[in-house]
Amino acid sequence: MKIGITTFVTDEGISGPKLGVALEERRFESLFLPEHSHIPASRKSPAPGGGELAREYYRALDPFVTLGAVAAVTDQLILGTGVTLLIQRDVIHTAKEIATLDRISHGRFVFGVGAGWNREEMADHGTDPRTRGALLDEQLEAIRAIWTDDLAEYHGRFIDFDPMYAWPKPVQTPHPPIFIGGAEAAAERAIRHGLGWLPAAVADPAEIPDQLARLGGNDLPVTVAFAPIDPTVVDGYAEAGVQRLVFSVPTLPEHETLRALDEIAEVADRYLI
Numbered sequence: 644m645k646i647g648i649t650t651f652v653t654d655e656g657i658s659g660p661k662l663g664v665a666l667e668e669r670r671f672e673s674l675f676l677p678e679h680s681h682i683p684a685s686r687k688s689p690a691p692g693g694g695e696l697a698r699e700y701y702r703a704l705d706p707f708v709t710l711g712a713v714a715a716v717t718d719q720l721i722l723g724t725g726v727t728l729l730i731q732r733d734v735i736h737t738a739k740e741i742a743t744l745d746r747i748s749h750g751r752f753v754f755g756v757g758a759g760w761n762r763e764e765m766a767d768h769g770t771d772p773r774t775r776g777a778l779l780d781e782q783l784e785a786i787r788a789i790w791t792d793d794l795a796e797y798h799g800r801f802i803d804f805d806p807m808y809a810w811p812k813p814v815q816t817p818h819p820p821i822f823i824g825g826a827e828a829a830a831e832r833a834i835r836h837g838l839g840w841l842p843a844a845v846a847d848p849a850e851i852p853d854q855l856a857r858l859g860g861n862d863l864p865v866t867v868a869f870a871p872i873d874p875t876v877v878d879g880y881a882e883a884g885v886q887r888l889v890f891s892v893p894t895l896p897e898h899e900t901l902r903a904l905d906e907i908a909e910v911a912d913r914y915l916i
Contacts, residue, residue: 647673675725848879
């Protein structure tokens with residue numbers, strides 16, 4: 644099982660390049676960055692997990708630009724998004740961004756994508772929260788066509804473009820791995836599209852079999868995020884055959900971030916590459 648880290652890279656914490664170097668030095672396999680284009684001031688949508696929305700949500704750097712900077716100072720670190728809010732993005736531009744990042748990193752990109760939770764943020768991008776799932780389904784089909792077809796076209800309810808040429812193509816074939824972030828609905832979407840699943844970790848290892856049973860026996864890759872620093876949970880996911888376990892690190896100054904990474908590395912040492 645591979646071990647990764649997810650965190651908000653902001654203007655107030657450790658920089659992306661310094662974080663990437665620190666992760667490789669400690670033998671972590673991957674770095675996953677979330678995204679929010681902005682946080683609407685209305686704050687009608689409740690924060691994930693309840694309570695006040697953490698400061699880093701307001702200050703997150705663009706994940707693709709940040710991962711490009713990380714790619715320049717690392718050699719092996721897998722560079723992922725966890726998750727890209729594709730429903731708020733132009734699918735053609737995003738396909739090019741990802742193909743470019745995959746190429747400049749020599750095939751190290753992993754595409755985590757989700758339907759999002761902040762309805763006001765979606766609406767500011769012209770996305771109807773009520774149909775975001777159907778939009779995401781079409782975007783996933785369209786972006787794969789752009790990556791894999793020399794002459795790509797797509798005609799759907801939400802995404803519609805005539806035959807076109809779009810280069811570069813990703814280094815990875817047929818395209819970078821895609822993981823759908825979320826719970827039951829995400830698992831169902833991963834099954835429908837034949838993609839990976841990216842759920843949040845459970846706290847009790849006894850719950851792991853039931854969680855993974857949501858895939859209905861389909862042999863799809865699984866990356867589990869927000870893992871607790873608990874050896875029994877880490878071992879439980881490894882024994883269940885999960886491909887990757889990702890720990891969350893708060894947005895902290897450099898020296899505090901490095902200390903947090905060392906604590907995680909101590910717990911997950913046997914799985915580090």
